[in-house]
Amino acid sequence: DIQMTQSPSTLSASVGDSVTITCRASQNIIHWLAWYQQKPGEAPKLLVYKASSLESGVPSRFSGSGSGTEFTLTVTGLQPDDFAIYSCLQYYTYPFTFGPGTKVEIK
Amino acid sequence: QVQLRESGPGLVKPSETLSLTCTVSGGSISSNTLYWDWIRQSPGKGLEWIATVFYSGSKHYKSDLAGRVTISMDKSRNQFSLRLRAVTAADTAVYFCARRSVWNGELRPPDYWGRGTLVTVTS
Numbered sequence: 001d002i003q004m005t006q007s008p009s010t011l012s013a014s015v016g017d018s019v020t021i022t023c024r025a026s027q028n029i030i031h032w033l034a035w036y037q038q039k040p041g042e043a044p045k046l047l048v049y050k051a052s053s054l055e056s057g058v059p060s061r062f063s064g065s066g067s068g069t070e071f072t073l074t075v076t077g078l079q080p081d082d083f084a085i086y087s088c089l090q091y092y093t094y095p096f097t098f099g100p101g102t103k104v105e106i107k
Numbered sequence: 108q109v110q111l112r113e114s115g116p117g118l119v120k121p122s123e124t125l126s127l128t129c130t131v132s133g134g135s136i137s138s139n140t141l142y143w144d145w146i147r148q149s150p151g152k153g154l155e156w157i158a159t160v161f162y163s164g165s166k167h168y169k170s171d172l173a174g175r176v177t178i179s180m181d182k183s184r185n186q187f188s189l190r191l192r193a194v195t196a197a198d199t200a201v202y203f204c205a206r207r208s209v210w211n212g213e214l215r216p217p218d219y220w221g222r223g224t225l226v227t228v229t230s
Contacts, residue, residue: 001170032214034216034217036154038154042222043203043205043220043221043222043223044203044217044220046216046217046218049215049216049218050213087153087154089154089156089216089217091207091214091216094167095156095167095168095169095170096144096156096159098153098155098156099153100153101153101154
């Protein structure tokens, strides 16, 4: 199975900051990576698919990049609504696997 | 608008079978461009993909659950289901059902999710 890791596990930031989260795959997943945002008690929300494609309706301050085994999610200009947990998902091959998540908290 | 809703017992005894159903509205589960997933999240932990089913009957499972888990579809009811046998406390989690689609010939990740249902394994 493909293992997914994320760093950092927790990130403290202020409104207006730009933050970057990294996701690494244990083998080449080309560009079959998605990013999700999750808030307490809610289902995950798809932000980015195919590594860098922004899901419809997602603000342009979110962006994804990377290929192969290393990927990043950047939020440019954090808004109060952005404090949440972010998880990556590889959907290149079964079984699909998620990263452990990164909590973005208010500094 | 596509909606998914999980249903099933909130409490299951150790060694028994967990059974959940996902009811889909706003679209047919029999489409040849849609896949249906179960995903879970243990308290305070990350997301864990469990299983997927396609209208053709094709199924895939998480490796370490493959001996205990079964996913199935009921096209007449527009539902799909999860059965997890011989549960332990480690199976306590919020269980989500979700939809994936094929768009322009490419597979998309889960985009529509149910709200999730908490299943607690306890005697």
